[in-house]
Amino acid sequence: MRDAFRTTTTKETPVTAVPDTDVLAYAREQVLENGVGLGEAEILELLRLPDDRLSDLLALAHEVRMRWCGPEVEVEGIISLKTGGCPEDCHFCSQSGRFPTPVRSAWLDIPNLVKAARETAATGATEFCIVAAVRGPDKRLLSQVREGVQAIRADGNDIQIACSLGMLTQEQVDELVEMGVHRYNHNLETARSHFAEVVTTHTWEERWDTLRMVREAGMEVCCGGIIGMGETVEQRAEFAAQLAELGPDECTMNFLIPQQGTPYEHYEIVEGKDALRTVAAFRLAMPKALMRFSGGRELTFGDLGTRQGMLGGINAIIVGNYLTSLGRSAGEDLSMLDELKMPIKAVSDSL
Template sequence: MPDVPVALSSNPRSTEPERPRLSPEEARRAIRGAEAALLDERRQLTHDELSALADVPDASVPALAALAHEVRLAWCGDTVEVEGILSAKTGGCPEDCHFCSQSSKFESAVQATPFLDTTDVLAAARETAALGASEFCIVLAIRGPDERTMQRVLELVPLVQEETGLNVAVSAGVLTPEQAKRFADGGVHRYNHNLETAESFFPEVVTTHSWAERFDTCQLVRNEGMELCCGVLLGMGESVEQRLELIGQLRAVEPAEVPLNFLNPRPGTPFAGRPLVEPLEALRWIALFRLGLPSVILRYAGGREVTLRELQALGLTAGINALIVGNYLTTLGRSPDEDLQMLEDLAMPIGALSKAI
């Protein structure tokens, strides 16, 4: 699939926003309370309960992760879903998402390319199916689809399904009601449209479209009966409070899947100099997204390699139950064999997942 071979980021590690940490005793009480709520009472945590968990000391993060793993097993089961993504139309995007090297607004190594040929798309889908994946996502670097793009995607969806048996997801930007209906009628299983960050922080990240436009597209997707894949990107400079705000806003759009990305700063973008999220802090937030969204498919996505390095397996015991394998859109992932071996080592079966509630 198209990609830009880039070196792993050498950015310094981040200094996370400071909030007073709970004492060890307070942390134990908060974790026990969350366990009772999620496993015994089978209810979502309140904002205040989540906020307390965000402040447990670093020494309590393994206990937080262990609870998140139990919650994942209780609410979603032990199956892990594997997905491959394909950048079918790369670069040249008119939007100014400050983290993205595909924007035409910034100087970067990513060059605009036309829509891939059908043979290339089918070849990538076959490679994805050979890994044991159940989902294949066609991704386009556009604000939203024009009529030609709509027709092209709607031609590809049944071809991929017939050729590979994979469920087909699409990521093509902001939709109109009519476009959402056509994608649903055309067999699109999931539609990806990320909120990325909290509404209150969004103007610091994007200026060419609004957070409300993203939220509205997410609602259209669900209204038409497609599963909603709605991802986030952590480490752009948002506060702890804004990460908690984002969890609440994800609850409002009720996604089936939440890809969890960590910023891997791209040369030439406004966020090129941002530091990486610390590994332990990444594990804290993997656990918190699971505890805040107990029923979703929580997918390892971009940035995990540079953020967690050798600790990636710990994310799968902290609430993650899905993976993007292979390369991402403009950055390199590790080899699919490494991820499949990790799942085998953890005795985690691969299969298809759908939203639990």
């Protein structure tokens, strides 16, 4: 965990010029040799590399991952405790109650939550994330989370428990710490300059404040976003630099799944080569973070592209289904990791 939570990303910072040398050669020295992530200008150069240099970029990102993170892969399962009916208007999300999507509000009972945690642990996963579609948790939701965590532990399951429950107050942060939640996911979703185009019911800064409180309380920070929501390549570089400044313990890499009924239902899926370029560039911005393949990888990459991503900077994955979208089977992903000779990180290694 980082020693301090830096807050300079809430201000616009100028983009400095890329050094007068090949960006991959510069990245090899700064990131691979010294473990220092690239800045926004260099990240933009990487995102603009031509296709004939993509394999070199991916190879360097893999070297960086292996040097600063090692070969282990953290495997996680996620479950929705409260689905649908969210009051926020995140334009990508089928769980928003503001859009005519097929998703309806529903709660998961505790026995099924325990069953899901047990099945997740059986895959070899070390992380189980409890997710709720809310602006922030109310007393009922926090009570359900507490009961669920207690029931999972009573079942003899020592899997690490993370939560993603929206924006928090300090009291709620403290309560999650007391429950034993070790990591909190709250995505910034996109670059600060693009956020108002994606969400209008709350601000980028409100999300930032939750992340600050989470870090200061001693929980690990999981933060990433979604690529393919109409942002420019410059804004992708901006987003990578803002995440790097945040210094998350884990960065989630999602790619837009156009959801029926949402404002983004007709958006095009991110092209595979652009997605791989983005993964590698984000790795070179954050050489020591967990980088997790999350939603949209099946549509964007397919099987071959997923393998390329695992060899291009990724060192964590979600197995099984996502919140409202189908994923690959856990068995397929675990077989892929075995073929790539990437061992699953043990629970004891994650503590």
